[in-house]
Amino acid sequence: GRIYDNKAFPIHLEPSKTYKWCTCGISKSQPMCDGSHTRLDGTEPIKKRPLYRPLVFTVNKAETYHLCNCKQTNNKPFCDGTHRNTEVQTAVSS
Numbered sequence: 001g002r003i004y005d006n007k008a009f010p011i012h013l014e015p016s017k018t019y020k021w022c023t024c025g026i027s028k029s030q031p032m033c034d035g036s037h038t039r040l041d042g043t044e045p046i047k048k049r050p051l052y053r054p055l056v057f058t059v060n061k062a063e064t065y066h067l068c069n070c071k072q073t074n075n076k077p078f079c080d081g082t083h084r085n086t087e088v089q090t091a092v093s094s
């Protein structure tokens with residue numbers, strides 16, 4: 001997905017809940033999906049086969065997790081340090 005941020009997002013998650021991690025990078029409720037992936041081209045919602053779908057996940061323990069917010073991790077939805085790459089760091093000016 002699109003690079004949203006150049007750092008991980010620490011968040012407290014509970015095992016009793018189901019989460020939807022944004023894979024497309026355009027959600028306004030990062031790091032979670034807000035349904036924006038159906039409007040990637042800014043026009044009508046893509047209902048049949050959107051390019052991106054949220055990653056639905058749960059956790060085993062109630063604790064703080066570092067979710068990927070650059071959307072380039074190889075351990076979705078968790079941060080694997082990929083955001084430290086020059087490409088990600090320079091893509092986001094903060």
Ligand code: FES
Pocket residue numbers: 021022023024025026027032033034035036037038052053054055
């Ligand atoms: Fe990004 Fe849903 S808004 S996957």
